[in-house]
């Protein structure tokens with residue numbers, strides 16, 4: 001059986017409080033121009049990096065046997081993340097370990113790239129009601145910046161990169177062809193993948209193509225991992241990041257394990273502090289008082305019939321897997337899920353493909369969760385359940 005932070009399961013005590021504080025990221029104010037920041041920009045020397053852990057998103061079983069085998073026992077990944085801002089722009093850098101470099105070949109659908117995303121909430125005035133961490137949800141809009149390593153490649157015969165099939169130095173033999181080839185590569189190959197989306201859940205994601213988001217993102221492999229950067233305006237039509245602290249979520253994809261779409265690693269909403277000691281940091285800190293052992297029992301009684309709780313359980317059919325919920329959901333989010341199941345209906349679930357186990361019903365065009373309302377639970381029991389669910393997360397690689 002796989003151990004899930006079992007050292008945290010201190011029997012019958014109020015042990016959770018200090019153990020689970022997730023850190024904030026300190027944004028450093030700089031006077032530098034942040035229009036086009038990359039991973040080798042000098043500005044990062046002034047930045048403060050914090051360790052932030054990204055957990056495998058196991059909400060929905062992926063519909064790909066081979067990919068599922070490769071990700072049978074996913075481990076969490078710890079990244080180093082920093083932020084700098086100058087009042088008009090804000091920039092982020094995320095560095096994460098990855099022993100294998102996987103790049104996206106333009107025009108090919110069978111290649112899986114390493115990449116990362118940075119996500120912002122359009123409305124974060126109430127930290128207890130942030131958007132669904134995956135891609136937002138109905139009524140809770142997010143903006144997502146996505147970047148993957150893409151190479152310029154041209155392979156008309158399907159045997160891989162032509163560049164490596166010919167010796168490019170033999171220009172006396174095919175200099176002309178080579179020049180034509182290079183020109184064609186430049187026109188077909190897309191050397192940069194950067195994209196931005198706005199949406200309220202999986203199927204609503206819309207690419208922002210009019211440049212109104214004014215962002216700039218780069219990615220580079222350093223031999224044992226990736227460094228990715230994003231710089232963007234602090235305010236645009238979709239978000240306003242002028243605040244003491246802003247909630248930001250990060251995701252990474254591992255191409256080696258066929259990662260794409262929902263097959264990713266992600267942080268919970270993480271407080272990026274422009275000013276120290278904000279309310280947001282407190283709300284997202286993950287500090288929960290509760291009896292973890294009692295919570296475990298309450299979950300077994302009330303929740304396990306619909307949810308997979310540990311990876312050792314048979315996958316449940318009725319609801320999302322909660323095996324990593326403690327890694328990417330805040331305590332408030334878990335509480336809201338029990339008190340008001342329909343406030344956030346987990347998106348990404350295909351109602352037509354699984355009609356026997358609907359996660360939601362449509363009532364007047366609105367999604368209504370099929371999860372029962374647990375607001376009748378005693379407050380203390382609710383705390384116990386939240387404290388226990390916050391311990392559910394994969395070990396770090």
Ligand code: HEC
Pocket residue numbers: 059299302303304305306307318319320321325329333334337338341342344345346358359360369370371372374385
């Ligand atoms: C009858 C089945 C059922 C029971 C019992 C049930 N749930 Fe759920 N739960 C669901 C369904 C279906 C969803 C997905 C739809 C939604 O978001 O409401 C869900 C969603 C969730 C989510 C959001 C997951 C995510 O990935 O964001 C959490 C957290 C959750 N449930 C916790 C609980 C807890 C805690 C209990 C027990 C106190 C419980 N559930 C009992 C069916 C159930």
